[in-house]
Amino acid sequence: MFASRLQRRKLLIASGATLAIVGLLTACSSGTPEPGSSDNTNTAESTAGGSVDGGGGTGAGGKVRIGFSGPAADHGWLGAINTAAFDAAKKLSDVDLIVAEGTNDASLQISQVETFINDKVDAIVLLPTDGAALTDVAVKAMHAGIPVINVDREFSSTFAARSTVLGDNYGMGVSAGTYICTELKGKSDAVVAEIAGIDSLPLTKDRSQGFEDALKDCGLKVNNRVAADFTVQGGEAATSQLLAAAPKIDAIWNHDDDQGIGVNAAIEAANRNEFFMVGGAGSKNAMEDIKSGKGVLKATVIYPSTQAADGIALARLIVKGLPFGELVTQGVPNRIVLDAPVVTKDNVDTYIGAAFAS
Template identity: 30%
Template sequence: MKKQKLFAMVCVAVLAFSTVGCGDSDSPDKGKNEQAAESSSGQTEEKADGEITIAWSCADLSNQFQVTLTDSIKEAVSDLGAKYLEGDGANDASKQVSQVENFITQGADLIMISPADSDACAPAVTAANEAGIPIMIVNCKIANQENATCYVGSDDTQAGEMEMEYIAEQIGGKGNIVVLQGLDGRDATVKRTEGINSVLENYPDIKILAMQPADWSVELGMSTVENWLQTMEFDAVVSQNDEMALGAVQALKANGKENILVIGVDGIEDGLKAVKTGDMIATVLQDAPSIAKKAGEVAEKILAGETVEPEYIVPFQVIDKNNIDEYYTE
């Protein structure tokens, strides 16, 4: 039923577009209009079989959050009854741009992308625009966001604010901290850093001793914190995702520094487990299933030719010992 509904809505949108686009037979663009009509006719015949195609390019399937997001996106597309195409960017922006170009060639009706790099992935939006295919940015905003159809995801500035405010309260508004950043160029890295810094303006007695990218990686998170432990004393590790936070936990345990507080972002399963066991004091949940569900709802509107908002924000949620049982059970 959902599939039939989506197909019917798309057909209405295509018919409306065709009617509006009709020009006078003496128009100098007659040839272009005829070509467009042929293209639309071919597309309509293909859709007559009920096939709507939605393509998804994720930033990096080696990242736990991206895996959860991708699984949830696939489920949302399935719920719409659409054909699903998938590409793993593997943290390579040029690869993602190529994937989008391939999706266009394969006749995608809608493209979704979680950009590995907000600047370097921008040509993907341009390519989709030139092909007349709507493109939705998911999870991390892109440099030319204003040219995309819309954004569905969270406000990463809020994530930085929430984790920093939480730690500030836990250490009594004074002390030394270190910050593990994500990949350079990612919108999430920039915005979460901005959020952290904005909160610290209200806490002059909290000092950042070190701030360094660890590329969302457990291994780099661990080695970076191990290096910091050799030269400085600090009260907390503020990590911009859970995987780096888990690496920090490993480094602290290996060096007998388990009294140092660790907070992360995303609320992945291993992060939630670490909160449950007390290895992490908290995580800021980025709700991948809810983001994907909203993306599916917005995709249905786009394909039906409806007007959509520029952005749809799914809020973050702090998870600590007080509410962990609502989100994680062993």
């Protein structure tokens, strides 16, 4: 019963994600050089675009001027977010991408968005360091007639964004739990552990809830749980604590492959291998471990690092008034949630080429 219901849900999500990918790829062409880095964190930096493709863009020369601001790339996944965004801009010949230096300071990011507003950009793609803290300035941009595309961390008001692109945090938990249920094959007394990220973040709560719900459907529960902080050091410390408290474990879900480097270090130091582990996010090193089949890591759940890149493609469509791929409806959806597939040894070659480095 649990497998069929969850499979139906995953198929629906996957179908939506496929439509999103088709729409975004249809919008792509080629041309814009990669942005450089800024020496002044308070100043947005413009990057020259490629040749105009004759589209109906706004701004000088028909260009669509898109401001992009995100957190500092102090984490493998965040670095991949930026790289994918820059690569997306290269492929859109009528886009002029204006990049603000990454920061984890909400006040500084607010000032960057205000600079975009004053510069009258055509659209803003924003991965906020704190969704609630950036809500007011995003609303200000919307009131100024500048569409905002919210990425990954949601604002606290629906008026703050024209469109939102999200990974499926709840779906990650469902995917991880479903995989563990399948692998344990009805072992009702199995001991399941969870190594979460930062517990205060809504995304962590969503991941844990999805995991709990999926396990419940097959009669399992989380027996041991710790939270880390999405860092290698935090992953190692939290896992050492977990292993000391649980002398026997059958399966572990670790929310994040970056902190998973520390998780693996703690597991090796404790000389524990009686369990299998599922990772989260989809890093290249995690997929290489899965492919080798030598360690406890048997799978990882994708959390797409393409969200900002998708946001840039959407911003262009919105400004130009273009349709969203092959959808019958006019315009761009207000909310897009990407899929959370499970990568195993059987399908790792499909995903490893696009994986990010931790």
